[in-house]
Amino acid sequence: MLLTITIGLLGPSPMVPALGGPGWQPPYWLAARPDPYAVLVLAAAALVIGGVGLLAALAAGARPGLRARPLVLLGCLAAGVLAFLPPSGSGDHLNYAVYGRMVTLGLNPYTHGAVDLPGDPIADAVERPWREEPSVYGPVATALQALASWIGGDSLRLTIFVLAVFNAAAFVVTALLIDRFTRDDPARRLRAALLWAVNPLLLYHLVAGMHADTLAIACMVAALLARARPVASGVLLGLGVATKLNAGVVALGPAWELRRRPGRLAVMAAAALAVVVVGYAVVGPEAITPVTTTSKAISHASFWKLVQGWLWALVGPGRAYRGEIQVGALAVLVLVAWSLLRLASRRSAGLQGPGASAGLEAPVVAAALVVAYLFATPYILPWYDGLAFGMLALVGASAVDGFMVAHLLILSLAYLPARVDGQPPGVEWLSGVLRPQIGWALLALTVLLVVWAWRVGGPVRRPRASAAPPP
Numbered sequence: 001m002l003l004t005i006t007i008g009l010l011g012p013s014p015m016v017p018a019l020g021g022p023g024w025q026p027p028y029w030l031a032a033r034p035d036p037y038a039v040l041v042l043a044a045a046a047l048v049i050g051g052v053g054l055l056a057a058l059a060a061g062a063r064p065g066l067r068a069r070p071l072v073l074l075g076c077l078a079a080g081v082l083a084f085l086p087p088s089g090s091g092d093h094l095n096y097a098v099y100g101r102m103v104t105l106g107l108n109p110y111t112h113g114a115v116d117l118p119g120d121p122i123a124d125a126v127e128r129p130w131r132e133e134p135s136v137y138g139p140v141a142t143a144l145q146a147l148a149s150w151i152g153g154d155s156l157r158l159t160i161f162v163l164a165v166f167n168a169a170a171f172v173v174t175a176l177l178i179d180r181f182t183r184d185d186p187a188r189r190l191r192a193a194l195l196w197a198v199n200p201l202l203l204y205h206l207v208a209g210m211h212a213d214t215l216a217i218a219c220m221v222a223a224l225l226a227r228a229r230p231v232a233s234g235v236l237l238g239l240g241v242a243t244k245l246n247a248g249v250v251a252l253g254p255a256w257e258l259r260r261r262p263g264r265l266a267v268m269a270a271a272a273l274a275v276v277v278v279g280y281a282v283v284g285p286e287a288i289t290p291v292t293t294t295s296k297a298i299s300h301a302s303f304w305k306l307v308q309g310w311l312w313a314l315v316g317p318g319r320a321y322r323g324e325i326q327v328g329a330l331a332v333l334v335l336v337a338w339s340l341l342r343l344a345s346r347r348s349a350g351l352q353g354p355g356a357s358a359g360l361e362a363p364v365v366a367a368a369l370v371v372a373y374l375f376a377t378p379y380i381l382p383w384y385d386g387l388a389f390g391m392l393a394l395v396g397a398s399a400v401d402g403f404m405v406a407h408l409l410i411l412s413l414a415y416l417p418a419r420v421d422g423q424p425p426g427v428e429w430l431s432g433v434l435r436p437q438i439g440w441a442l443l444a445l446t447v448l449l450v451v452w453a454w455r456v457g458g459p460v461r462r463p464r465a466s467a468a469p470p471p
Helices: 002-009 036-060 068-083 092-104 139-152 156-181 186-197 200-208 213-225 230-241 245-257 262-283 285-295 303-314 322-349 362-376 382-392 400-414 428-456
Strands: none
Touching: 002 036, 002 068, 002 200, 036 186, 036 200, 036 400, 068 156, 068 186, 068 200, 092 139, 092 156, 139 156, 139 213, 139 262, 156 186, 156 200, 156 213, 186 382, 200 213, 200 382, 200 400, 213 230, 213 245, 213 362, 213 382, 230 245, 230 262, 245 262, 245 362, 245 382, 262 285, 303 322, 303 428, 322 362, 322 428, 362 382, 362 400, 362 428, 382 400, 400 428
């Protein structure tokens, strides 16, 4: 956590885009001119120390005298400090600023990119390769981006600062909600604090990186905790989906839980659908096109990139094979989800043989489906994993915690840094050589997750009657 804060304090570097222009806002003007290679080493150290330390802390479990509340307060404090520092890790926050800028100038962010605002003080700051790309975020995210732009005006610094405050507030609210939900069980509360509030990897990506996923996760966690009130829960689900579409996987959890109570399910679904429909009606149908285009993409660190290479070698490189890969990804998603739900069902019901997951609660189903989605999707980035940690913090402990930490750590190292501009010479191998090979590690991790879940979730063999101990 301290290394992440240090990277922001050093100012512009390979990890921190420069935020020029007018504005008094927090120390965005700091410029220690650090050695670019040293900054990358600091970032790598922050990720490795944070990931390994988190795995060790989760494995150690609760210890006498160790309480969760100080950790939650520490995480909230760290999030507050990071909100006052320049965002680091990627340049996505610059995209958010220009999308809001477009709204205030009467331009549609779903049909235009930064290149359509030449000479604009906000648009000119957007980095490659996103200058031509329209927004892929939902209407709620766009509304907050527009509000930040309205407050910031021509000041890039003020616009980014307002967005950072929104983002840090969402992280803190999520931490407090999770802490309140787990307050009756000290061990569970401590684990939840480790998974979210003081998770160094999440602070690195969601808060220091200022990704919009934080807003969607806050809505989804709140929705799961508000299930006793179907309308409120439905509205929160709708807000989450209207922030980032892939957060909608969480909605399948409450849907499963309420499948035998159709009245409550209908009310919740109607409230969620109303929010989403109204949101997209306001921004227009053009908002759907960028999302559908992104859904067919394959990220360089995904193991599906390896599959695409194999298909090129076997059949020929004339096609992208995206349709086939989408079908394969769906099959992997079903396999991983089935394995995890089967395991959760056996643990929940105490079944000794094949059984249905009838008694599973919404957070358990949501966590299993989100983890399956993240392990299977062809387009994956490190900060996407935050949604899984928000769900896992609401359910019981298992080895899935360690699998998700390993997944996030591997992706984090693959996208170190997640920027194209501002990189020193000689580090091209990070994205050109290391990143494509990360797919092997993710493939191995996916296989291990399925094998583990299938073996642990299998039926327990009882000893024969003759070998059973006497009563």
